Amino acid sequence: MTNNRLALITGASAGLGAEFARQYAEKGWDVALTARRADRLDKLAREIEEKYKVATLVITQDLALQKSVDSILHELKEAGRHVDALVNNAGYGLPGTFFNTSWKEQAQFIRVLYTAPIELVHKLLPGMAERNFGRIINVASLAGYAPGTGGHTLYASVKAGLIKFSESIHAEAKDAELDIHCTALCPGFTFTEFHDVNGTRDMANESPKWMWMEAGPVVEAGIDGVTRGHPVVVPGAVNKGVATLTRILPEPLGRELMKRQSKRFRKMEND
Ligand SMILES: NC(=O)c1ccc[n+]([C@@H]2O[C@H](COP(=O)([O-])OP(=O)(O)OC[C@H]3O[C@@H](n4cnc5c(N)ncnc54)[C@H](OP(=O)(O)O)[C@@H]3O)[C@@H](O)[C@H]2O)c1
Incomplete structure (x- = not known):
């Protein structure tokens, strides 16, 4: 058992999540790593323990499962740890339209990217309030700012929802004069495994390199x-420029621009 603060990071087996784990560990925090791929989490945990001399806890869970949040919290309790920082990061894109995807796929998507993060916040907040310390990062997306388009239908909706949710939690903590901060991190194109997983790597490779960021500076900003x-x-x-444009462009123009652009990185088929 250590006296270090603990960060719980979802989707820690790759991309931004693994980078969050490394950066929190570098700051002297212990890290609890969760995702489905145990081998990846174990490897990262060993690397972090060796390099940063902090404690790690690996919790293998599929957030699409109804009981996953309770199971994660149970494992933390068994280990005698409370969570000082929560990084709701796990996510993926679901190619296809609303017509050609099954309800099962959509329901799992909502569960992993929206319900599970919100449930984690709801169940961890009371402890954070009691200790008067909590840091919550909800990894949203620039897509949460932009108008909705065809393909990957619910992605923009859940990310927009996470932005509003983060603002509300931020406001509620402030009103209650608690030392709890909640932030929505809104990356644009970032080099991770995201586009390999959803099968859009070839399309993404065609966007100009200046539109892309490495995971390091994205996580550092969060x-x-x-x-x-x-x-x-x-x-x-x-990304800041794009976010500003989405606010100042007339809505029909914003929608038209987004429609044209999204054809370059959203797939309408789901095979
Ligand atoms: N990369 C981008 O361009 C970009 C841009 C804007 C926002 N984002 C957001 O950034 C976040 C991180 O994505 P990334 O870019 O780092 O992608 P990534 O490299 O593909 O990593 C995604 C992570 O989510 C986990 N995950 C996926 N489904 C899960 C499930 N059912 N249960 C538990 N964990 C699950 C994966 O772990 P397992 O497969 O081992 O479960 C993996 O660790 C996502 O929320 C994404 O929407 C990414």
Whole structure:
């Protein structure tokens, strides 16, 4: 048992989640890593323990399962640990339209990207309030700002929902004068396994390189933002520019632009 603070990171087996784990560990935090691929989590845990000399806890869970959040919290309790920072990061894109995807796929998507993160916040907040310390990062997306388009139907909706949810939790904690910060991190294109998993790597490779960020600076902006108490963080100058455009463009024009652009990175088929 250590006296270090603990960060619980979902989707820690790859991409932004693994980078969150490394950056929190580098700051001297213990990390609890959760995702489905146990081998990846174990490897990362060994790397982090060796390099940063902090404690790690691996919790293998599929967030699509109804009981997954309770199971994660149970394992933390068994280990005698409470959560000081929660990074709701696990996610993926679901190619196809609403017509050609099954309800099972959509329901799992909502569960992993929206219900599970919100349930984790709801169940961890009372402890954070009692200790008067909590840092929550909800990994949303620039897509949460942009108008909805055809393909990957619910992606923009759940990410927009996470942004609003984060703003509300931020406001409620402030009203209650608690040292709890909640931040929605809104990355644009980021080099991770995201586009390999949803089968859009070839399409994504055609977007200009200046639109892309490495995971390191994205995560750094998220941790810095939650530390400072910013409710929403858009990392990088290009992404900030896009976020501003979505607010100032007339809605029909914004929709038309997004429709044209999204054809380059959203798949309408789901095979
Ligand atoms: N990369 C981008 O361009 C980009 C842009 C904006 C926002 N984002 C957001 O950033 C977050 C992280 O994505 P990433 O880019 O780092 O993608 P990634 O490299 O594919 O990593 C996704 C992570 O989510 C986990 N995950 C997926 N389904 C899960 C499930 N059912 N249960 C538990 N864990 C699950 C994966 O672990 P397992 O497969 O081992 O379960 C993996 O660790 C996502 O919320 C994504 O929407 C990404």
